[in-house]
Amino acid sequence: DSGVTQTPKHLITATGQRVTLRCSPRSGDLSVYWYQQSLDQGLQFLIQYYNGEERAKGNILERFSAQQFPDLHSELNLSSLELGDSALYFCASSVVDRGEAFFGQGTRLTVV
Amino acid sequence: AQKVTQAQTEISVVEKEDVTLDCVYETRDTTYYLFWYKQPPSGELVFLIRRNSFDEQNEISGRYSWNFQKSTSSFNFTITASQVVDSAVYFCALNDRDDKIIFGKGTRLHILP
Numbered sequence: 001d002s003g004v005t006q007t008p009k010h011l012i013t014a015t016g017q018r019v020t021l022r023c024s025p026r027s028g029d030l031s032v033y034w035y036q037q038s039l040d041q042g043l044q045f046l047i048q049y050y051n052g053e054e055r056a057k058g059n060i061l062e063r064f065s066a067q068q069f070p071d072l073h074s075e076l077n078l079s080s081l082e083l084g085d086s087a088l089y090f091c092a093s094s095v096v097d098r099g100e101a102f103f104g105q106g107t108r109l110t111v112v
Numbered sequence: 113a114q115k116v117t118q119a120q121t122e123i124s125v126v127e128k129e130d131v132t133l134d135c136v137y138e139t140r141d142t143t144y145y146l147f148w149y150k151q152p153p154s155g156e157l158v159f160l161i162r163r164n165s166f167d168e169q170n171e172i173s174g175r176y177s178w179n180f181q182k183s184t185s186s187f188n189f190t191i192t193a194s195q196v197v198d199s200a201v202y203f204c205a206l207n208d209r210d211d212k213i214i215f216g217k218g219t220r221l222h223i224l225p
Contacts, residue, residue, distance in 0.1 A: 050211075092157075098211065101147075105156050
């Protein structure tokens, strides 16, 4: 158990809908990362927050947004969902910048 | 720009053989960090090792060892006396000044009994 909690574990939703994925980092970790893993694209970096502030951004679609709250948990919002958004979404946390990141179990999103 | 290349897409070896997974990285920075992660069939990503760019000492942890060579921008991972439980996808990753952790495409390792 990495100590990073992601909910829900599985999500099935229809095209055009909006979902929110939640991540609770390990106790004391200030940095949260979000990744998308699909079969053809591998692990794609989406966005990173550090102590509530956006620190780095990857190729995150405009339909996707994220935030980190004062209690350090983070949410990833995906809207206007398309079939191609079906993937495993991982959250990871680390205690310091560039420290080892520990990953949650992931949320498997299926868009039908 | 940052880049991590794992040229071996898939490797199969027989149990007890040694196997080396290759990782080549690109970065413009002098300070950076390299990682290896394991993703077993259950799907979680398990942290294995972190190495900073100023520490070129090789590391050994049980049957696992890592060889970091800045001169060739490589950070290779060797499993000695492989076991079926080592079957997984292994990812090499890089974090430099951009603060993103960029992953390679992964190497799928099959250990055959």
